[in-house]
Amino acid sequence: MSSPLRKAGAVLCAAVSLAVLTAAPASATEDAALAFHWAPIHHQDTDSSDHDADYLSTVDFDGEWNTSNNWENQDDDPSRLTGAAYYSVVETSTHWFITYSFYHPRDWVDFPDPFGQFTHENDMEGLLATVRKDGTAFGRLEAVITVAHKHFYSYVPEGGTFTGGRENVDGTLLVRDQRPTTRQEAKGHGLYAWNGAEFPGGDGVVYVPSTTGEAPSSGNDRSVGYRLVDTFAPGGLWARRDDSATFAGRGTLRGDNGKDNAAHTAWGWDDTDDGDDLPRGLAATDPAYLVSVYFGNRGAFSLDYTRNAFR
Secondary structure (H helix, E strand, O other): OHHHHHHHHHHHHHHOOHHHHHOOOOOHHHHHHHHHHHOOEEEEEOOOOOHHHHOOEOOOOOOOOOHHHHHHHOOOOHHHOOOEEEEEEEEEOOEEEEEEEEEEEEEOOOOOOOOOOOOEEEEEEEEEEEEEOOOOOOOEEEEEEEEEOOEEEEEEEOOOOOEEOOOOOOEEEOEEOOEEEEEEOOOOOOEEEOOOOOOHHHOEEEEEEOOOOOOOOOOOOOOEEEEEEEOOOOOOOOOOOOOOOOEEEOOEEOOOOEOOOOEEOHHHOOOOOOOOOOOOOHHHHOHHHHHHHHEEOOOOOOOOEEEOOOO
16 A cells, blocks of 8 residues: 555655745645645445445536436446545644545445435535644644544544543544544445454455545455545635535535435534534534534644635
């Protein structure tokens, strides 16, 4: 696995001058480099009954932004399901906050669901990474919050100083090749920190950050490149937030297979039992406040944004 990572890193370094990274990232190019540096090694479980239904892709994998036909178009050509993750960067004077969102055309089950109780069109779950500005080019990763269905889970890397706040720390974030590691369920796609274990059932796809998104060769491919897609790119996901072909409401993707309009972008993520003072979408729109509530022993920690395009 280290070979694809070294290759991807070399390509990125050739494309982005690291000299500009001695200051806090403020441009799209610098955000891309920061997001690439901390992008996780991602372990995607697959179900053998329909493994390509678990492949990562983009909302417009089928060449258009109508999200009400993505369920139907998912299995037309699996080669279109090239690995990708959406990212966004906002910052305060002390930290960068990076969201990574992993999209699937289906949230599915491998048994009949005629009333749509367990399935829905489109699925987007992901994580929020908290990175301290420590004077180095890319800072220091201090914590991660992952999104699994209607709940958030908190993790701190080994040696990290953050402790539990209102929410308990759910585990240790494993780091591999200087990157956080994550795991995502088959079918329902709940996302957690990787626990170091093999895939349930033995088959799955390991996605590694790259400058090019690749389609897995099978449901058991252990090195597949995924590319990063800027949430704030012109004509991209955030720019289309009011497009009724894509969104049914704020942060809610339109979908009519199974439960209607059940998938959410980062500015619609919500933990349903963490308190009324933490409304949906904070992982994107006010991550500093969310992290300040979820964790203790944070040290110097600003809540004032120097840059936040979600606002």
